[in-house]
Amino acid sequence: MSAGESASVTIPLVPPRTGDPEITSELVADHGLSDDEYERICRIMGRIPTFTELGVFSAMWSEHCGYKNSKRLLQLLPTEAPWVIQGPGENAGVIDIGDGYALAFKIESHNHPSAVEPYQGAATGVGGILRDVFTMGARPIAILDSLRFGDLDSARVRYLFGGVVSGVGDYGNCVGVPNIGGEVAFDRGYEGNPIVNAMCLGLMKKEDLITASASGVGNTLMAVGARTGRDGIHGATFASEELSEESEESSRPQVQVGDPFTEKLLLEASLELISSGSITGIQDMGAAGITSSAAEMAGRAGNGVEIDVARVPVREPDMTPYEILLSESQERMLVVATKGYEGEVHRILEKWELEAEEIGEVTADGRFRVLEDGAVVADMPALPLTDGCPTYEREGIEADEVRELREMDLAEHLIPEGDLTKAFLLLLASPNVASKRWIYHQYDTTVRTSTAVRPGGDSGVIRIRGTEKAIAATTDCNGRFVYLDPRQGAMIAVAEAARNLVCSGAIPTAITNNLNFGNPLKQHIYYQFREAVLGMADACKAFETPVTGGNVSFYNETDGLAIYPTPVIGMVGIIENVSHISPQSFQSEGDDIVLLGENTAEIGGAEYLYVTAGLVAGFPPRVDLTHERQLQRAVLTMIQEKELRSAHDCSEGGLACTLAECALGDGEAPFGVNVVLDDALPPVATLFAESQGRIVVSCAPDRTENVIRLAMDHGVPARKIGTVGGREESFHVTAVSGQIETDLTSLHQAYFGALPAIMNTPVSSEK
Amino acid sequence: MRVGVVTFPGSNCDYDLYKAAQQIGAKVEFIWHRQKNLDGYDALMLPGGFSYGDYLRAGAIARISPVMEDIIGFAENGGPVLGICNGFQILCEAGLLPGSLVRNASLRFESKDIHVLVEQTDTPFTSEYQKGQILRMPIAHGEGNYEADDQLLEELEAEGRVVFRYVSSDGELSEEANPNGSKNSIAGLSNKSGNVLGMMPHPERAMEEILGSIDGVGVFLSLATNLSTVVL
Amino acid sequence: MNHFRMEILVKPRPGLLDPQGKAIHHALRSLGWSDTQDVRVGKAIYIDLEAEDSDTALQTAQAMCRKILANPVTEDFEVSIVENTERITA
Amino acid sequence: MNHFRMEILVKPRPGLLDPQGKAIHHALRSLGWSDTQDVRVGKAIYIDLEAEDSDTALQTAQAMCRKILANPVTEDFEVSIVENTERITA
């Protein structure tokens, strides 16, 4: 029997429920289903669906749950490696990190909710990703957040940015999970459509892994945690007015409010439940609520489920089955308790002052059946809900204007308008380059007492207590590069993530990804999506970093204008020994500064162009995956052999900004810098181009020869470019026909002062 | 030496505190907030976190937990009690320490390394430090702005009950070095008899080189030293 | 029994620091409302409860404030009834 | 110009989860106030300002709410005058 066809001969009839609207073609369209899809549903059902059933199908077959327009391409991503324990398809991916431990990790987007209500949108995004990780049996040990906003000169954008940051912070801080990194970019391309992606890492003993499946016929389904309200019902696909006449807008809020305190209790209770052995499966009620968690758990086990919605604890009176099934209230779990162990579940939940209610059971008949006080209101085959969703492959064509931008002649921009030092300080103070301290000083980074490298470095590092190991993690994506050349841009995102991990002393191990795009029904967007997936697949193969999961967020558009395609890469790596953890900033006066890799004139897509000319144009820098591999092997070897004092990857703002970051460190006691660059390039290119494959390292002078030899052995160009100066000296970088010279106070002020100064000006929630 | 770490719903530094106390050789146990009877403990610690989400005021709801009655009794009998961050807030709400902790002046959560000056070494938690020593450790809180009226402040200063004060890395008092706007830059405070200490910074997060500082060790070492002389 | 909705206003004591009020004041001024002289921020708590009569309701709410809702060191409170409906007993 | 003290009550929209209210409700019940049925928590903001007349004062306060004091997506607000004193000009 294939998904989509039910073998049952008798089709269970479900009488329409009093008060439910009649199924009309408008209602079907309002549910975001095409005529073809609706016909398919009728065929699967063997009859016309009831209102409740239609709601269930529409949620499960939405882009969000069904991956209609992405599934086929996502299958091209590499997902396997000996260390992968759980690939895509579960709440989170899981890898083996040795010593009996496994690491669960996943990234998730909350873009649309954050655009409406930044604080709650971001907060609930963090809540959701934490649940995805702890429902695997892992204790969350780190959070990262990847953010994009419009330019900060708008008061509304500052409001969104400020709200998102405090939302991310307050939620994670309250639950007690350290934030160890992330990224943020500001560009008019994200005006009106902020990107809020949150990533979580969790640690568990390998044997504690539990999957989300409704196994064991006769086992009891239990709703655990917060009560169900009318939050975010069918946010994406349904206009509230049509639901019923008396439902006014105010009774049907789209905004979900996060409750991190309840989440913390739920986290402790869930881990206790899992180790108690009284349950066989557990899943977060995330998007599409009880419906998707029950259907997915049934699907994975090949079983059916029966749920009585009258037994679900609700927050508001008179909720219909439709509303209860599709509510997206936060901090709720669906748990499958082993028959006879329900009492144990109650006992644990009571200890944590949480509610648990028996709402149904696992059945053998493969049906997704819903009762309301004993009366059937929905009865449908379970498997087609998850596996029967039609998937599409579309035609993708590049937009002409992007090609024109890419091919724009940038020669004139290589000649600096005025003073190079001035341009440099401007670049360093650009919110895209400047210190992000304003953000992560609002995040608890040290709770759980295992953070070895806090945000601000190339990657965050968490040591694993009781072992010699540590885990490094990073998120990366330069949306401008992806916009100008999606395939190249996606490869750069993977390469940069890997480079960041290596600079911290880690071996890149696996990725999770969050694909943020516009409307995939548009050919040029689908083109971006396809090319980005292909680029990501190639790079992941080259770095042997399989994809263990991820998330797709389409329709990030306002007034028909899409965001830059932004496939965020969340990468994790293993540090074999905590003594390998390597800082990014200079450590000692008199050390040599060595550049690995080559400077080029590839100014395309660089921050310098945006800051000086407001331009996003040109060919993004070329990325040579073989060179990247060699470079990364070389740096890892140097770190492991203790040749280096620091290593920092070159990215936004180019070599000059990288050197400034190395010199400034955490700002407490910056070092001077004396660097001479003899590249036969215009100084703007040498200093500010964002060419790939470069890492700046520092080492004791007596190690320099060795470092350069090691690089050469790996086939990586390397040369000494200068020395680390004293605390009283200046920042001095000379290129062939131009130079940067500035005192450390100005350097400090530009880099650390920029974001606080901007965020001290008023914000406004008004559009 | 038997140390109890009290877990309230929403505590999230209980495990960190447990590990820190264990590191200096204490026998540590978690105490659930509903537990009555705290016989047999030599010291009690109230951890950081967000008890009851800090939803009303930080520490306000935890203060009515069943365990608090016994903690108050323990403190009144001279037992050493340490409250860190949320623990400090709970001690203030419970009246074991005077004053209160309100929203940071910046209105933002503040998470970073700060410096404090050790001003009192005659408490069971600071005897291993030197007067005038400068310690570096993390803070991470949204409501650590110590608030008291002038009369109380005068009293606290006169009685030498300010145990830690926020300073710059070279020991200067300044507005920039005060991360939350606390009156008189107060970072840590004791009760009249000195056996109850509340502090906003996290010594339990400054126990190992890999975490960036070992300046917090003294707090736990002091306790161990004091208890071993008392008990033996 | 009657049903009451109580409104409880908890305000920072005059003279004590109110960082939130200060920040809002600053923001209002920089948004051009320069005629603003002072801003204080407190909490508005609405409690639905059952009580014999309005006196009992008020007393209950006051007791709640003293016990937990207000911090006696830093806050003052005001209690009033905003709704009073007789309960329909089945 | 007159001096006004405005009272602005900002409340969470009905239907939205109010974690603060939930936690306080829980606390009140565990203190023995079991007749408490619902708790919602908002903000009470007091603003002292100068305005021509009470209409202007009210309009100003409402504009402030829309611009910065209330979150239009999650909160409702109510504005009233609690004090109106003519300004003594020196």
Ligand SMILES: Nc1ncnc2c1ncn2[C@@H]1O[C@H](COP(=O)(O)OP(=O)(O)O)[C@@H](O)[C@H]1O
């Ligand atoms: N971009 C992607 N790359 C690989 N796998 C993906 C991607 N997006 C989603 N997936 C996988 O598809 C499955 C369904 O995703 P999703 O619906 O986001 O799960 P959740 O229930 O956590 O919301 C997940 O296992 C996820 O890891």
Ligand SMILES: [Mg+2]
């Ligand atoms: Mg998802």
